[in-house]
Amino acid sequence: MKWFFKIIVLSILLQSFQCTDPNDSSENITSEELEIKKQEIQNYINSFSCSESVGCGFIAFGTKPCGGPWSYLLFSNAVDIVKLQEMVKNYNEMNKQYNLKTDAVSDCMYQIPPTEVKCVNGVCTIIK
Template sequence: MKHILSKGLLIVSLFFVVNGCEEKDLYNRKQEDKEITALKKEIENIANQHTCENAGEWKFTAIGSKACGGPTGYIAYAVKIDEAEFLEKVALYTEKQKAYNVKWDVASDCMFVMPPKGIECVDGKPKFVY
């Protein structure tokens, strides 16, 4: 009888341990997601700090990482910013998203995102030309 009770307690304990791990994993995933989202918002704020009046003063770069490879998109930025620092943040974001996708087994649509051919200024904002 003690043996059966011991096994029962073990099973119940394992249930709570596994359940606790799942909650901790969910918390960790949410925290990582918040950090990545905050970094992207910071990148977007840097990219959007200048008005687009001359498309020749703008560039773009790939950003993000799809689960099956390739960027999630492209981001335009003015050459007036600290380009090296900006591209470093974009690379950090891309690496963090790639690691997140692997760690949490994220799935994506695997569609290739075509790079734009250029940029034009529309109402003070950069718009991609395809």
């Protein structure tokens, strides 16, 4: 029975000394890098125009420390949605890691997604 207890204690101790990957860049994320990624996404979205026939969409953007998105990005449906989703997914993960690293806080207010987005004069606009 003593050996069993020692094995349990030893396994718990070993788990508490888990190694970290020195190549893990999530600990090195800076606010400047987040801003650059955000601008890349905005530039990508802005390279497409909308029209009545193409329409618009929106996607949750950023990660609040309390959970949920910081905002919603509007985009023309002419974008490559898979590419945009991947770009935003990567940004949101970086934002989440940055929040953890910096012990960030937020207002924890729920950001309500748009219910209707339309193309108005060539610009995606929230109607409701």
